[in-house]
Amino acid sequence: MRVQAVLEADLPGPRINRHLYGHFAEHLGRCVYGGFWVGEDSPVPNEGGIRLDVVDALRALDIPNLRWPGGCFADTYHWRDGVGPREDRPTMVNSHWGDVVEDNSFGTHEFMALCQLLGADPYVSANVGSGTVREAAEWIEYLTRADDSPMARLRRSHGRDEPWSVPFWGLGNEPWGCGGGMGSGAYAELARQFGTYSLDHGDNQLYRIAAGAADADYRWTEVLMQNLGRYLGAGAVTGHGKNTYQAISFHHYTIVGPTWENKGSATDFDVEEYYRTVAEAARIERIIAGHAAVMDAYDPGKEVGLVLDEWGTWFDVEPGTNPGFLFQQNTMRDALVAGVHFDAFHRHADRLVMANIAQTVNVLQAMLLTDGEELVLTPSYHVFAMNKGHHDAASLPLTLRGPAPTRRVGDEDLELFSASASTKDGRVLVSLTNLDAELPAEVELDVRGVEAGAPVGRLLTAEKLTDHNTAASTPVQVRDLEDVRFDGGTLRVTLPAHSFATVSFPTA
Numbered sequence: 001m002r003v004q005a006v007l008e009a010d011l012p013g014p015r016i017n018r019h020l021y022g023h024f025a026e027h028l029g030r031c032v033y034g035g036f037w038v039g040e041d042s043p044v045p046n047e048g049g050i051r052l053d054v055v056d057a058l059r060a061l062d063i064p065n066l067r068w069p070g071g072c073f074a075d076t077y078h079w080r081d082g083v084g085p086r087e088d089r090p091t092m093v094n095s096h097w098g099d100v101v102e103d104n105s106f107g108t109h110e111f112m113a114l115c116q117l118l119g120a121d122p123y124v125s126a127n128v129g130s131g132t133v134r135e136a137a138e139w140i141e142y143l144t145r146a147d148d149s150p151m152a153r154l155r156r157s158h159g160r161d162e163p164w165s166v167p168f169w170g171l172g173n174e175p176w177g178c179g180g181g182m183g184s185g186a187y188a189e190l191a192r193q194f195g196t197y198s199l200d201h202g203d204n205q206l207y208r209i210a211a212g213a214a215d216a217d218y219r220w221t222e223v224l225m226q227n228l229g230r231y232l233g234a235g236a237v238t239g240h241g242k243n244t245y246q247a248i249s250f251h252h253y254t255i256v257g258p259t260w261e262n263k264g265s266a267t268d269f270d271v272e273e274y275y276r277t278v279a280e281a282a283r284i285e286r287i288i289a290g291h292a293a294v295m296d297a298y299d300p301g302k303e304v305g306l307v308l309d310e311w312g313t314w315f316d317v318e319p320g321t322n323p324g325f326l327f328q329q330n331t332m333r334d335a336l337v338a339g340v341h342f343d344a345f346h347r348h349a350d351r352l353v354m355a356n357i358a359q360t361v362n363v364l365q366a367m368l369l370t371d372g373e374e375l376v377l378t379p380s381y382h383v384f385a386m387n388k389g390h391h392d393a394a395s396l397p398l399t400l401r402g403p404a405p406t407r408r409v410g411d412e413d414l415e416l417f418s419a420s421a422s423t424k425d426g427r428v429l430v431s432l433t434n435l436d437a438e439l440p441a442e443v444e445l446d447v448r449g450v451e452a453g454a455p456v457g458r459l460l461t462a463e464k465l466t467d468h469n470t471a472a473s474t475p476v477q478v479r480d481l482e483d484v485r486f487d488g489g490t491l492r493v494t495l496p497a498h499s500f501a502t503v504s505f506p507t508a
Contacts, residue, residue: 001434001441003417004401007491009428009507010449012394014350016422018064020342021384021391022123024310024356026071027106028097028363029325035361035370036114037106044373048113049105053375054361055117057368061384062391065168067123067309067356068111072096072178074170075129079139082107084158096178098324108143112164121167123309123356128172128187128194128211129180137197140169144204168354169198170309171245172211176220179211184220187211188227195244208245209307209354213291215252221291224248225298247305247353250291253314253364254281254337266315266328267466271437274333274465277313278435279409281337282418284311285344292351305353308345312358312365313337326363330378331468332476332498334365335460338383339418339433339500342390346420346431349395357384374471382460382478386502389429393422398430398445405436417441428452429504434495437465445491453506455491457481461499 025031040049047055069077073096081090082104089104115122124143126136141151144163152163171194173179175187182190191210198208213220225248256276257263264273291306298304313334314326321327338357345352357380361368367384369376398421406413418433428450434441459481467475481501483494495501 001405001416001436001439002444003404003441004444004446005419006399006401006446006448007421007430008397008449009423009447009452011397012423013397014395016346016349016390016393016395017353018391019354020345020349020352021061021063021387022065022067022309022354022356023058023063023120023360023367024067024071024358025360026363027069027073027077027094027102028071028359029322029327030362030370031359032106033102035368037110039105047117049110050114050117051370054368054370057375057377057381058118058360061367061381062388063118063120064391065121065123065354065356066115066118066360067125067170070125070173071310072173074125074173075127075131075179077127078131078135079108079142083109083142097326098322109158109160112143122164123168123170124166125170125173126194126198128175128190129178133194133197136194137199140166140198140206141201145201163202163204165204167205167207168209169206170209170211170249171195171198174214174251175211176214184223188223191224192227192244207247209247209249209309210245212249214250216287216290218290218294221248221250221294225295225304228298228304247307248295249307249309250287251310252284252287252308253310253312253358255314256280257316263315266313266318267331267468269333269466274437275407275409275414277333278336278340279412279414281340282414284341285347288344288348288352292348295351302351306351307353308355310358311341311355314364328364329468330366330369330380332379332462332465335379335383335476335500336433336435336498337365338380339431340435342383342387343418343420343431343433346390346395346422371471376469376471376474378469379460379462379476382476383500386458386460386478386500387431389424389427389502389504390422390431393424393429396421396423396428407436423507427504427506429502430491432493432495432501432503434497434499436497438497440497441495443493443495445493447489447491450507452486452489452491453508455484455486455503455505457484457493457501457503459496459499459501461496465498
């Protein structure tokens with residue numbers, strides 16, 4: 001398979017917001033309890049109950065933000081139950097995920113301590129579905145106010161004198177489903193109400209994110225945009241509602257099973273199932289573009305951000321595990337799904353400002369898997385690590401010469417090659433994904449506008465698409481990409497079948 005493309009390395013475009021590499025931690029299965037939190041008496045090395053091997057692995061990714069407490073759980077969570085002495089906190093039933101009883105030992109203070117250990121910005125989701133405006137407003141006051149207000153006094157009585165910085169504030173979650181079963185109009189009014197009373201205290205400035213659509217429900221996005229203000233002939237969003245939220249989210253999972261109850265195995269799949277999965281993943285490009293087009297009609301200046309705060313693969317749970325815990329293994333196929341998503345994110349960096357993988361530990365397309373004292377880095381983890389250089393970099397135009405190689409999947413053609421590029425601090429980083437299950441790709445990239453130095457390549461692949469990492473075996477690892485060189489101004493790269501690679505080089 002031969003691919004020819006042009007990289008305009010001297011034409012920097014929109015900045016790739018580092019928050020496109022965000023993460024998601026819900027009270028679901030073993031994501032929080034057993035994943036992030038083991039308690040202070042655990043034999044697993046921890047700081048204040050937070051397991052340090054997880055912290056170290058995620059700090060190596062420079063994760064920019066962490067979304068919590070949900071997800072569906074957010075709209076059943078009442079924050080006052082999770083503050084104060086742990087022995088005095090009431091228990092609660094996690095009705096969404098496994099119908100288990102939780103002791104609220106991981107609450108606001110523990111989450112904020114986790115974010116500080118990670119060096120990540122907190123993204124807190126308020127309870128809109130079963131909570132009140134007052135409850136949400138008081139949580140913000142508790143978190144961010146510095147003077148002698150009632151909630152600041154309460155926080156100090158729980159051992160925290162100074163307020164925290166909370167930049168991201170979610171106005172509920174999936175209100176069309178588990179977050180309240182609402183229509184778009186009903187939720188839009190609630191979003192304005194909750195947003196109005198979600199106040200900035202002191203120097204803390206909230207970036208309020210309205211809970212948006214499922215998949216390609218562009219009408220939901222349009223109603224939220226209309227609710228921000230009135231549409232003027234000049235195309236500006238104005239009016240009293242403008243400042244009630246600054247972004248609109250949507251969710252999209254890569255699901256290919258014939259039914260919701262049968263999504264297919266995470267590890268036992270054939271080549272046709274693989275192609276259906278990556279074809280579904282590639283749909284994210286059209287879905288982002290669809291939401292962006294709706295927003296552009298009301299906000300051509302792109303003041304309102306688009307946020308994909310849940311994305312990833314969703315397969316059947318691993319045999320023998322709790323169906324409500326959504327634990328699935330993570331193969332080379334998942335890594336390629338991640339590569340396709342990030343290329344799409346980079347191409348829409350003018351509108352898409354944040355994305356959050358679902359989820360960080362032990363749930364769905366996880367970065368990390370834990371079992372007692374064991375920790376495993378998944379193939380998806382390595383894609384995040386290899387792409388770190390894109391954080392806050394300027395995107396670069398990368399254009400194919402002629403059509404990409406394709407394969408017919410269902411009633412559509414799947415492009416078998418995906419790529420994106422950026423520049424930062426005098427270096428260019430190119431991400432390359434070969435989706436062909438069997439054939440290598442010979443890539444010729446005409447690099448224009450700069451003097452390019454020696455390239456350095458990294459490669460992620462495995463013998464089989466079903467290969468995955470466990471505590472006993474790690475067949476999916478990053479290694480040097482050896483077949484990469486400049487031939488004049490052309491970067492030549494050989495990509496093995498089903499592989500993800502990055503190539504970086506200095507510029508002058």
